[in-house]
Amino acid sequence: MRIQSTSEIPYEVYVNPAIYDREMEELFQGPVWHFLGFESALTQEHNYFTTEIAGLPIVVVKDHGTIRAFVNRCIHRGSLLCIAQTGRISEFSCVYHGWTYDLTGQLTGVAFERGIQGQGGMPEDFNKSEQHLRSLTVQNYHGVIFASFDAQIPDFETYVGPDIAAGIRRVLPRRPVLLGRTSQLIHSNWKIYVENNRDSYHASILHSFFTTFKLNRLTQSGGIVINAAGGSHISFSKRKQEVDDATYDAEQLRANKDDFGLKDPRALRFIDEFGDQISLQILTLFPLTVFHQINNSLCVRQVIPRGVDQVEVVWWYYGFEDDSAELQEARLMQINLVGPAGYISMEDGAVGGFVQRNSSYAEGAVGLLKMGGYDHLSSPSRVTEAAIRGFWKQYCDHLGETIV
Ligand code: FES
Ligand SMILES: [Fe+2]
Structure with a gap:
């Protein structure tokens, strides 16, 4: 299916599931900025709130003054990490099997990592230091938090251009x-x-x-x-x-x-x-x-x-x-x-x-x-x-x- 002209849009773009799949993969997780929420929800250190981008659960957390955003998904089996809309945490802790992460997203703990009495546990080649929550690029623009899946994306103001940026600042x-x-x-x-x-x-x-x-x-x-x-x-x-x-x-x-x-x-x-x-x-x-x-x-x-x-x-x-x-x-x-x-x-x-x-x-x-x-x-x-x-x-x- 081809979009021949920006003045004639095929109705198929609204119904074709293959197009929707491409949008989810390449557009929303590509070099675009998304709204996540307001900085004022993170008044205290270690406050977090949960939100989403196009159906992908996201958690936003403040740690030592830095605002970070991660896909709210445990790397073990994919459970949500933070379930409440807002809260305060010193680390992420998964309800399912108890894996823990620090607030930079680094995996810090695996329950029964060494098994019990020499039996079971994770294999030797599993290295916690190589495991990290999927993180997003974050920008706080006049109290509004935006994020992108693309680490190379231009900063928010460059992305929207000076006129649109001025229009946003006008209402902020x-x-x-x-x-x-x-x-x-x-x-x-x-x-x-x-x-x-x-x-x-x-x-x-x-x-x-x-x-x-x-x-x-x-x-x-x-x-x-x-x-x-x-x-x-x-x-x-x-x-x-x-x-x-x-x-x-x-x-x-x-x-x-x-x-x-x-x-x-x-x-x-x-x-x-x-x-x-x-x-x-x-x-x-x-x-x-x-x-x-x-x-x-x-x-x-x-x-x-x-x-x-x-x-x-x-x-x-x-x-x-x-x-x-x-x-x-x-x-x-x-x-x-x-x-x-x-x-x-x-x-x-x-x-x-x-x-x-x-x-x-x-x-x-x-x-x-x-x-x-x-x-x-x-x-x-x-x-x-x-x-x-x-x-x-x-x-x-x-x-x-x-x-x-
Ligand atoms: S899914 Fe999170 S610890 Fe298993
Ligand atoms: Fe309208």
Whole structure:
């Protein structure tokens, strides 16, 4: 199967298990950076948390100030090492047969290594010092921990490029702290979900809440920024005029045609906390990470492929330690806008399933990505599919145009 053009994508890419296997091996475990979590979860020495990358269990631990990440898999028979979501340990100890590792991942102990009374035990040629947990390259970027399976990968900022890096720093002016997480299972291939996040064309059409309450219209000033590699992007828009609590009157909480209203306007507040009037920033990182700012809702979406036709999205809502009570309330209220049942984002899960259902028996058919032309360049217009074409460009750079 061949991807001939970034503007014509065969539906087969969403259903073919051989393609999924290649993605798991070569893309996700290749030279790409993945989101793991927040540094603020590791306040004390020897704190750890567990997470995953594309279904591979990962443990992240702090040791003498250094943050390390390992595949959470005992080298003996493959059991999980750390089972809880968070904890504090002085060494890794496997529940299954009791093998132990220090916090650098080095194997330190094998139960009954020398057998009992000269019987059994490990053979002479087994050398603990040669055994190590599989470790990842880790970078702490402004309080967010990223990792890669590739030891040679360029540093995070070089990987994403200066514009995307600036967009991330914009929503990380201080160290982020987790407010809470939600998770949802979407019945589509992971690529349909990450394409959707790069699809600024659909937002004001599919999400009637956006237009009903004037949160995002394509006439608002904004734009699309796409990095040189193609696969990471920012879509942003500005509020026309600063809208704060004082100017929010009942009028603005009514749709033009329909008589929909919100009983509680706090879900729509926008406090211009970054001082640039940008009220919406969707930022994708190739391949599996999304940062969003929707009003004052700040979140990292961790995209976890769960087989060829399912994807889990974990929404890591965050704020900052020094948030005022007002900001914290705004963030918590605005969680209603996003996540699995969000006023805005619930439709994205549904349409992903619609596309997936039509991908199975679509022999030879392609989806069209021609809105805005054929390039994958930054533009002041959001009526474009350039960022999705950029995703496919980088995808093909990693896997080749002939996928299987
Ligand atoms: S699987 Fe871990 S000690 Fe056996
Ligand atoms: Fe959407």
